[in-house]
Amino acid sequence: MARLGIFWRIVLIVALALFVIQLVVFEGVRRHKADATVERRYSVGERIVPYVQLLDRTPIGERPTIVALARTNGIALSFSKTPPADLPSNFGSGLVRISFLVRHELERQGLDDRFFAVGPGEELNGGDGDNEDERRILVQIGLASGEVARFDVNDTLTVRILGWPIGFGAGALGFIVAIVALCAVAREARPIAALSRAVDRLGTRLQPEPLPEAGAKEVRTLIRAINAMQHRIANLINNRTFVIGAISHDLKTNLTRLRLRLEMMPDNPHRARALQDVETMQGLMTDALIFAKAALAVEEVEAIDVADMLATVLAERAIVPDVLTLAEGTEAAMVRIQPAALRRVIDNLIDNALRYGEGYLAVSLVSEDEHVVMAIRDRGPGIASDMQEAVFDPFVRVESSRSRDTGGSGLGLTIVRQIVEAYGGTVRLGNLDPQGLEAVVTLPRGQSGPRGEPGPPRSEAGHTREPT
Known part of the structure; x- marks a missing residue:
């Protein structure tokens, strides 16, 4: 097999x-x-007509013997002096074919001048319970003496096997x-x-997830190839991360030396611009390393309260949003994610809002049935609709004020999307009316432990402050 x-x-x-x-x-x-007790409708004529021939040749006094013989074959035989006044209809009772078979057998035996009629019979008392699914058929045939022989037989109107x-x-x-x-x-x-399912999870985990080789030969071959591909992809990503890390480390060392030399130079406009370029290069190397690691996966996740993390980030950075609304209640905004990854998402979105938001920042957190939704809004120039997906690509920038001149490496939103999608969430951008940009992150909820167990205190939870 x-x-x-x-x-x-x-x-x-x-x-x-x-x-x-x-x-x-x-x-x-x-x-x-x-089964000799089962009567078949195509044999009714052949079984009954011989009795008619026998009755024609037998004296009336010997008929009880024939009646007893018929009874042993499942036929109830009786006699009437004259044909019935109302002949039973062969139509509407499902007996047309049985009538045809009886007529055919009478003609074959040279008795085509005899009266006959086929109709439904009457159930007999004491019948065999095994034949309760069979119906009684009454076949009446005229005898040579002028009497009518009544043959009451069991017959299945439909062909049955094992009673069905x-x-x-x-x-x-x-x-x-x-x-x-x-x-x-x-x-x-x-x-x-x-x-x-395993292929769908590729790219969201650092370590390969080998599948058991089962199923048909082609399926096992495909699973074997997928398992090998997972190992090759993991090795490529690890090698890429190692190379980027090594390059970033060496460049940071050289940039640090260059910065020290610049600090020792006399103060002039060229020195200030050179220092700014060094800082930009250091930021770019840091973001590139984070970008390389962000595509790796979601090992060692924890149950994190997004509201707590938001409050912590804002407090450490001494940021007071114009509007702050956080979900209230124990486990109201719990997600399963690495704390550093969640913090990177929040930091990048807040940095963007502060950089381009023209002094306005609004943060909200809503807990839904199965998701936690975080929204960060600013009042900057926004992003054109046809560019709102493109800005998630690496090193893509838009025109206007959202450019290299205002800072940023072009990797911030890319890192946000990689992290969020690695944990089963989504991120989208949308323009506000009359102006501004809204970044919405949706993450699946996760339990932090036994329900009802209190979580750490949140000083900012539930706080809402309208802009002055």
């Missing part, structure tokens, strides 16, 4: 399903034929076999679904 591919596995499943159907139908037909109508049985069997086949196919597809 382990050597079979997907195609041959599906072929095997279908073949087994067809074999089971054929086996069950064969066994049902075999039992149906072997063949159509219903075939449908039920097909449904059961289809369910079993679907379960088998779903079992074969399970490794593919697991592989899809």
